[in-house]
Amino acid sequence: MTRRFFLKRLGGALLTLFGVAVFVFVVLRLIPGDEITAMLGIESGTLTEVQRRALESYFGLDEPPISQFFGWLGNVMTGNLGYSMRSGVSVASLIADALPVTIELAVLSMLFGIVIGVPTGIFAATRQGKAPDVVAQSFGLIGLAIPNFVIGTFLITITASQFGYFPNAAGYVPPWEDLGLNLQQMLFPAISLGIVLAGSIMRTMRSAFLEVSTEPFVRTARGKGLSRRRVKWVVIFRNASIPVLTITGIQFGYLLGGTVVIEQIFALPGLGRLVLTAINQRELAVVQSTVLVIAAMFVIINLLVDLLYARIDPRIEIQ
């Protein structure tokens, strides 16, 4: 891996983050309503001019946007992500609480998706056109087609009403306090998200596997007398895993952004919910800093995926 390749990607990543910062800042100020209308709704129409100004200065809305932006960005550079105006809690500590929830959910969903998706994809590819392939592909399609919140709601409704089991209503427990309960709380959301992931991973795995198996080098490998197993698992699988890695990386990035709907249904206090609540309350500093952190993770994941490609397939680095 060359240093130049790495630095180029890193520079791109930083530029992306700056773009995100500007974009989020601008968009938040373009959407109608501010913290005052978000808090008071139509009651804000009953405020006098003095009252409104008092609230604007309380929420820091009276500064010009440019100085708000650079004030915020400057603080972020020094590690100060800002404060929630309503509770006085720092954004860093809000993220510190929410991030582990989201990461755990993302990792578990990903594992579920890979464990189901990869073997099913290979299984289908090796029986192309036969009944098992059709069944596996239909399963993949269903997994992709059913929205994850439907799966989630279905799982909850059945288990809660039939078996009186809904561990998520006990209030989120981090794994270091009660691992058993924590895993129970993560199980259904991870399945709900994982099924959808499994669908896309399975389909990508299958088509990549089929495509690679028609490549000349596979024929060459066979011709050289490699065992079927070696051809399948080393030659084809290794080459076919690149698009799967891409899909997985992208999906993982999305998962880290917080899966708002699933977090709502399962009452998981993750990043998605943090951002959604903050947007609804127009807690601008919370939204800006959290989105920046999410973007940073997304960029890092993509960077890692790029670097992983280069390891799996050295040609990529040269291109």
Place this chain on the structure above:
Amino acid sequence: MRNLLRGHWFPLLTLLMIVALVAAACGGSSDDESDGGTTATTVADDATTTTAGGDTTATTDTTTAPAERGNLVVGRTGDIDILDPHLATAFQSFRTLELVYDSLLGLDPDLTVVPSLAEEWSFSDDGLALTLTLREGVSFHDGSTFGSEDVVASLERILDEETGAVARSNVLGIVGITAPDAGTVVLELANQDASILASLADVNLAMLSSDAITAGTVDREPNGTGAFKWSEWKQGTSVTLGANGDYWRDGPFVDTIEFRVIPDESSILSGLRAGEVDFAPLTDPVIVLQATDPLVVYRTPALSYHVLQLNADRDVLADVKVRQAISCAVDRQEVIDSAALGEGAVTGPITIPAYRSDSDGLPCGGTRDVEKAKQLLAEAGYTDGVTLNTIVIAGEFSTATAEGEALQAQLAEAGIKLELEVLETGTYVDRWLAADFDAAVALNGGRPDPHPMYVRYWTSDGNLNPVAGYRSDGLDELMAAGQAETDTAARVAIYDQLSEELQTQSPWIWLYTGFEYRVTTDGVTGFTSMPNGSLQYLRQTSLSS
């Protein structure tokens, strides 16, 4: 290996397929189940009858003494948003802070004003001074004694424009506050104002400790005289309150109350079924109708009302005949049936139990008459019908879009076309405050007194009157008379007239009131539900297993 796989994968895949298909099928059929859930509703209705009578119990078997204490878990969709009771407006904030703070006066389950921190009150003969006698022996959670200096400091804080207090406009009539001694406060009023009593019972007029005001800690460290002490806030996740052992009333009967955020109402219902949640205020009738035995549903007619607001300042709607045509073309009961599954009652402008409007004055006698509506439109010169830009708020209440669509379908038959614009809250509020709409589908919160409920809309100098778009000398006179009158019977007569005038003129089309739902497990006893959605009676609630 391959043979092994071939042997095992096929059945497994088939199984997964079946599970997925069953999942899809069941997802579709759960709607039917809710239709058939009428038995549950009946069970729940029984529970409500006892509550509606002012009884403090919901279940019939309350023989067990409230000896068991414990942690009462309240599930709700949102978190408290601001800790300062003078600034708070979100339901979640009210419902939490009313347990931590007390106001000078209180409300009983019928929304009648009753003593609270003030034991007695009396107006002077000219009605321009209100003397309040404070309760003795009340202390704040930090141990300091409650006295008249706290009342003076709290009221002055609310009246100070710099505070941004939301209830300031309700107490602007106070022109002087004096404290002759530690146990008495006298409020000088600019004019006679019977409605100030109900205003003083508002959570937004909570009594703070004068020390906290001076120290500036109100928005960070809640310190009230209420039944529960502020204990812990995990932002976005939960708020925990601890029992105040020195509370001046009886109770509380649980050690702690935990308000737990579960954003999705159907998940809250699942939590109740699983026994992880004990108590939940719910709003969506679709969800509540699924709450089956042994869950208990409290169903109290709400103070808040669903309304189609017309902007009578817009050219087409400035003509009373057009507004009356809309009123005639609407089938209010059908809106309830289609949008809210029948969960509601047709209402006029005033929803307060003691003042509730009848349908006198409704055009077409309150029944749907499409022909009459067309005729009124023709008389107004709109033979080809009219088109109204209608804004609908999304996400604030579950039935909004369905109501808009029901109204759209009904009015279309009379040649009135509603162009629905479903808007996110921020956009809706901006448009609404700018009066940039012809009509708006809204759920308005009511107040325990008709004066603060409508003064801002229906007096010509009311600060929301430009949005309401309609004003008349008659309404101004009635609003002023209702405020000054202290005799309840005479007030009822005045507000009946107001209501009749509003229905005849139809500046808004009042539709219906829904219910305040409280769903509990069968171990929760002693709670009383209120039309304004208050959870104050959690201070009397106990928990048995």
